[in-house]
Amino acid sequence: MSELLEFLKTLNLPEKEYAIHAAGPLSVRVPERVAHDLDIIVKKRLWNRLTKKYPIDRTELSGDPVIRVGDIELFKTWPAYKNINKLINTAELINNVPYVQLKHVRQFKKYMNRPKDIADIELIDRLLKAKKPAE
Secondary structure, rough: HHHHHHHHHHHOOOOOOEEEEEEEEHOOOOOOOOOOOOOEEEEEEEEEHHHOOOOOEOOOOOOOOOOEEEEEEOOOOOOOOOHHHHHHHEEEEEEOOOOOHHHHHHHHHHHHHHHHHHHHHHHHHHHHHHOOOOO
């Protein structure tokens, strides 16, 4: 994951305009949960800037627009969410990198419901449970 993050830095994405989603928020917390790429959601203004520099492609799964730069995929929309700005605005900073909150990652994983998502939901539930203060 560190190589992906180093490459991400070279893109010089503006603060508060993006957040890492999908496996990234899990991989940063649990190194055994390897992320082979970074899925990044971006605000509209940043998306428009990026489209002037990189070609727009389509995802295989949904046909949604995506910009691919190496092993980084940038999205202006995300399944299960109408407003990704909220996800970006409430992202958690870990080592100065914004990650979508685990509760939102869980919502996405539940929506997708693939075998890998079911395993990730279990991992997220363990992480969230460990984070709660003892009652």
